[in-house]
Amino acid sequence: SPQIVWLRRDLRMADQPALHAAAQAGPVIPVYVLDDERAGDHAYGEASLWWLHHSLENLGKSLGSRRSQIVLRRGDAPQVLAAIADEVGAQCVHAIRHYEPWWKEAEDELRDALGEDQKLCLYDGNYLLPPGAVTTGSGDPYKIYTPFSKSMLERMPPRDTLGEPQTVSSPDHWPESDNLADWNLLPSKPDWAGGFREFWEVGEAAAHDRLDWWTDHVADYDEGRNLPSDDITSRLSPHLHWGEISPAQVWHKLKDKRSDGWKTYAKEIIWRDYAQNVIDQFPDYPRESYRDYDERTLWRNPNAGHLIQQDLECWQKGMTGYPIVDAGMRQLWKTGWMHNRVRMICASFLVKHLLIDWRFGEQWFWDCLVDADYGSNGVNWQWVSGTGVDSNMFVRIMAPLTQSVKFGAADYIREYVPELADMDDDCIHDPPDDLRGDYPVKMIEHKAARERALEAYRASKT
Numbered sequence: 001s002p003q004i005v006w007l008r009r010d011l012r013m014a015d016q017p018a019l020h021a022a023a024q025a026g027p028v029i030p031v032y033v034l035d036d037e038r039a040g041d042h043a044y045g046e047a048s049l050w051w052l053h054h055s056l057e058n059l060g061k062s063l064g065s066r067r068s069q070i071v072l073r074r075g076d077a078p079q080v081l082a083a084i085a086d087e088v089g090a091q092c093v094h095a096i097r098h099y100e101p102w103w104k105e106a107e108d109e110l111r112d113a114l115g116e117d118q119k120l121c122l123y124d125g126n127y128l129l130p131p132g133a134v135t136t137g138s139g140d141p142y143k144i145y146t147p148f149s150k151s152m153l154e155r156m157p158p159r160d161t162l163g164e165p166q167t168v169s170s171p172d173h174w175p176e177s178d179n180l181a182d183w184n185l186l187p188s189k190p191d192w193a194g195g196f197r198e199f200w201e202v203g204e205a206a207a208h209d210r211l212d213w214w215t216d217h218v219a220d221y222d223e224g225r226n227l228p229s230d231d232i233t234s235r236l237s238p239h240l241h242w243g244e245i246s247p248a249q250v251w252h253k254l255k256d257k258r259s260d261g262w263k264t265y266a267k268e269i270i271w272r273d274y275a276q277n278v279i280d281q282f283p284d285y286p287r288e289s290y291r292d293y294d295e296r297t298l299w300r301n302p303n304a305g306h307l308i309q310q311d312l313e314c315w316q317k318g319m320t321g322y323p324i325v326d327a328g329m330r331q332l333w334k335t336g337w338m339h340n341r342v343r344m345i346c347a348s349f350l351v352k353h354l355l356i357d358w359r360f361g362e363q364w365f366w367d368c369l370v371d372a373d374y375g376s377n378g379v380n381w382q383w384v385s386g387t388g389v390d391s392n393m394f395v396r397i398m399a400p401l402t403q404s405v406k407f408g409a410a411d412y413i414r415e416y417v418p419e420l421a422d423m424d425d426d427c428i429h430d431p432p433d434d435l436r437g438d439y440p441v442k443m444i445e446h447k448a449a450r451e452r453a454l455e456a457y458r459a460s461k462t
């Protein structure tokens with residue numbers, strides 16, 4: 001009988017265990033359901049929708065070359081899938097397990113919606129190890145990154161990867177499908193995605209091309225990963241997030257590299273697994289703090305006053321007067337991505353220099369990033385803010401100007417802040433006020449911001 005494959009963030013042909021198992025069991029009906037109500041305040045942002053459109057288009061073409069297709073539907077995923085299963089007489093829905101709370105809920109609902117002779121078969125496939133698989137000596141899941149990472153490394157390499165299924169046979173009857181174009185996932189007017197098109201190639205083949213490129217560059221990662229002016233990170237994050245490539249594929253391709261660069265890189269990929277372990281344990285992590293601060297005293301709330309709202313907007317638009325922060329925020333707007341070191345600097349600036357609740361930053365990133373990920377975004381915002389279960393401290397306040405000099409951000413600033421394109425290396429990190437021209441003066445001096453943050457922190461400790 002026909003086998004349904006429920007696609008979510010696993011938009012690939014190779015090393016896709018759900019597709020693989022379905023293809024071995026019978027004719028395959030791949031289904032993608034756009035279920036945009038379910039995630040509430042974490043419904044896909046504009047940048048994610050842009051990526052999703054191209055990724056679905058891409059996978060559709062790959063399946064098309066196998067005389068297959070993706071059935072596209074909009075609505076409540078469990079209901080839609082159960083209805084398709086009934087229509088085609090399918091006995092099994094195959095899917096890769098997801099850990100966002102709304103997807104875990106949908107998996108439960110789907111089990112209930114399927115008939116007695118139908119089942120949901122879930123597979124691991126999007127992480128190095130399934131969240132919850134690595135535990136402390138007492139059998140509990142880890143809360144803190146460092147011991148988690150150590151245990152993970154002891155359990156590596158990950159499982160062997162699968163190739164593409166040999167055949168993907170079609171059913172006699174295809175259920176109806178929407179047209180991707182009718183979903184209007186791409187911007188219409190204004191078309192803000194020009195920078196995205198320049199910066200990215202979407203899809204499984206592009207992910208593997210980038211991985212090939214990365215195998216020749218990973219050795220430089222240890223030194224280079226902090227330098228935003230140079231292209232020395234893998235930029236695989238959106239491909240990994242959307243499941244166009246699996247972390248096991250990345251690991252196996254690189255594991256023989258034996259450089260310090262690879263060792264450092266392995267630990268970064270493990271951060272991705274760690275984030276899923278955190279949201280698996282704390283489903284509201286991207287929404288709630290886990291420290292005993294009185295948050296009403298700590299944060300300035302943009303909804304409570306026009307001036308605070310204006311501060312938030314200056315940060316969002318890259319008009320803070322701190323070139324490294326503005327370059328980062330404009331890179332994010334233009335390309336849907338930001339260099340990791342600069343993500344830390346920009347996030348720290350919002351929560352410490354401007355004392356704005358990290359959730360406003362988390363939401364902005366959620367809307368703007370092509371790799372916006374419920375776990376990774378929430379965990380990193382909480383880490384920078386010092387509000388989460390992991391141990392970074394609020395009182396560690398990054399100095400953006402020092403960071404900019406230390407990590408040689410001059411060319412990066414020139415690229416994303418054109419007002420400063422002609423400024424020399426000595427001035428560009430902190431231009432004198434009389435040379436700024438159209439570029440804004442600093443919203444707040446670093447020293448004053450630091451003192452204000454420390455004071456608010458002292459007052460909010462309960």
Ligand code: FAD
Nearest residue numbers: 233234235236237268269271272340343372373376377380
């Ligand atoms: P590389 O440096 O090449 O790293 C390799 C891979 O490891 C990445 O592709 C990513 O999958 C993973 N990774 C690396 N660092 C981290 C990390 N700190 N946490 C989790 N995974 C990591 N990453 C996201 O994928 N989605 C997000 O929504 C996201 N939000 C972030 C928000 C803030 C405030 C900060 C500070 C970081 C955030 N990150 C997020 C983590 C990190 O910045 C990006 O994964 C990285 O910049 C992606 O670029 P890359 O692929 O070149 O990374």
